Amino acid sequence: MHAEPRTRLPSAARGPLGLAACATMALAGCTADMNGLEKSSQVLPSPEARGSTLELQGGQGQQTREDNPFGGARFHVDATYTQRVTSTASGYPALAPQIKKASVQPTAVWIDAIARVGRVSETLAAAAAEETSHGGPRVVSVFVLYDLPNRDCAARSSSGELSVDDGGEARYRAEFIDPIAAAIAARPSQRVVALVEPDSLANLATNAQIPRCAAAGGAYRRGTAYAISKLSSLPNVTVYLDAAHAGWLGWAPNRTKIVDIYKDVLDQAGGADKIRGFFTNVSNYNVLHGDDGRRLEPSTPCPDELTYVAQLRESLAAVGIVGEGFVVDTSRNGRAGIRSSWGHWCNVAGAGLGERPRAAPEPGIDAYFWVKPPGESDGTSDSSSTRFDPECGSKDAAQGAPAAGQWFPAYFADLVRNANPPF
């Protein structure tokens, strides 16, 4: 997972509707795109307008699409994350009080390999214990599902274990999605959020010229549709799909492409009402409010992440997908002005923890949530590694970084130091 931005960057390889074309060729579509903000006054049905109810029926885990699953809930705190953070504290005594507070923040649990499917049952057992010990509101557990064949098709740091050439599509269903669904089905009173496959459909929208992405198109679409239909059949699961972020899909031509892909995938899955909505900014650094995006790419109609959510909502409405709830990853987006290029996604130096996870922080936003566990690396900075991606050697990337997903204590300490809001 690296929040692939390649086609947004000035590059000869970019497709005709990518940002380079927008910025340099003044296509008619791009001009309309830049005017997009003026058009954003249209009123669209929000999740609230659909009659969101925050209470669960009968005290069970059941959710309907009208329910914000984060509402009225306590968020599960992952013991693995807490333990990693706690182990970091001794190296940074001056930061100890802040690190302590950061250690008890909720984060998503990434199921990024077949061998990690057991984390679902473990997490739900822990969440059930939290419910019992607090005796308070329900606990919601948030999982990221991340194991499509040809995963991370446009970059190198997070490629996965399955391949389309090697029966990966069938294995994804039988050995990944099915057992995850079974583990959740065994805990029908637990409230679960499933964030399905970061980066995948966005890569189909903008990186189709890359052979590993082109080869994965059908498998990504069918695999995602299968995950949605299987998980949404469980009454205690709420599903969200990935919507990349402002600096990737913010431009109107890219939004047009992605909503057509969503329409196709949701049709295959049985309809748009199978999902609650979309998640954005996962593992990225876009600020919620401000002009940082425009500094990075003057042509952007989406200078910040919440503007992107509003614009995407309009693009979705154009294909009949309305009333979506959004989850925005705020784990590392506390600081603007840290990048020299919007395309830099790997362990960006100077980043800070962002808004603490919470439900319904803005109209139409179901939650700010720490989807990327802060402190986990985006990719190794060791250029001799087979998983080295040049982005992780860029001048904006922190050095000394371990492989994607591994704990990076010095980077975590910097995130805490730069937290905004501060701890």
Ligand code: GLC
């Ligand atoms: C990266 C890694 C993945 C990890 C995730 C969260 O995408 O590839 O293994 O779980 O980040 O840190």
